[in-house]
Amino acid sequence: GNSVTQMEGPVTLSEEAFLTINCTYTATGYPSLFWYVQYPGEGLQLLLKATKADDKGSNKGFEATYRKETTSFHLEKGSVQVSDSAVYFCALSDRASGSARQLTFGSGTQLTVLP
Amino acid sequence: DGGITQSPKYLFRKEGQNVTLSCEQNLNHDAMYWYRQDPGQGLRLIYYSQIVNDFQKGDIAEGYSVSREKKESFPLTVTSAQKNPTAFYLCASRDGDLNTEAFFGQGTRLTVV
Numbered sequence: 001g002n003s004v005t006q007m008e009g010p011v012t013l014s015e016e017a018f019l020t021i022n023c024t025y026t027a028t029g030y031p032s033l034f035w036y037v038q039y040p041g042e043g044l045q046l047l048l049k050a051t052k053a054d055d056k057g058s059n060k061g062f063e064a065t066y067r068k069e070t071t072s073f074h075l076e077k078g079s080v081q082v083s084d085s086a087v088y089f090c091a092l093s094d095r096a097s098g099s100a101r102q103l104t105f106g107s108g109t110q111l112t113v114l115p
Numbered sequence: 116d117g118g119i120t121q122s123p124k125y126l127f128r129k130e131g132q133n134v135t136l137s138c139e140q141n142l143n144h145d146a147m148y149w150y151r152q153d154p155g156q157g158l159r160l161i162y163y164s165q166i167v168n169d170f171q172k173g174d175i176a177e178g179y180s181v182s183r184e185k186k187e188s189f190p191l192t193v194t195s196a197q198k199n200p201t202a203f204y205l206c207a208s209r210d211g212d213l214n215t216e217a218f219f220g221q222g223t224r225l226t227v228v
Contacts, residue, residue: 034216043205044207089157089158093214110155
């Protein structure tokens with residue numbers, strides 16, 4: 001079956017530090033990959049996505065590259081801000097699985113950025 | 116504005132009572148989902164629906180029920196059979212293109228008192 005494995009948190013960084021949150025996946029087909037962000041007490045929002053190998057998704061200074069050879073989709077940001085403090089979820093959508101359950105989420109990584 | 120709306124944001128229930136959480140979307144999406152999130156945990160799928168009048172159990176359906184009488188609406192009932200219902204509940208919707216993302220509501224925090 002499909003699965004997503006995320007770097008365990010929590011992650012604590014100082015403002016302007018470099019961020020990497022690792023995400024690797026297992027899928028039966030050719031998935032699309034997503035990063036979502038969840039602020040306290042809210043729902044999830046899409047941060048970025050990539051739909052095929054070697055695609056790079058980017059938004060708000062965050063980037064992630066779809067690496068088929070390493071089955072990875074690591075999230076990076078060059079200089080984090082206090083406002084980036086949130087929980088980040090990696091997810092995949094596998095067209096080969098044949099049902100509306102294609103969305104598979106990782107367990108989430110809590111990021112705290114200190115001023 | 117198009118979006119997905121959950122209500123209420125906070126809900127308190129006495130033990131032994133059923134309670135229904137509302138989820139409405141005006142995005143014209145076919146698929147809708149209910150997830151449960153416990154503190155510090157990821158998302159667990161409760162139920163999902165691909166089309167009107169059809170729905171499927173997710174990983175933790177016991178103690179929950181749903182209906183999908185309209186495309187826009189996918190209410191979740193937490194029954195008294197759910198042993199530990201206190202949690203944050205998230206509703207999501209998605210269209211038929213599997214390259215697109217799911218859209219989430221703001222969530223309902225249910226507390227059993």
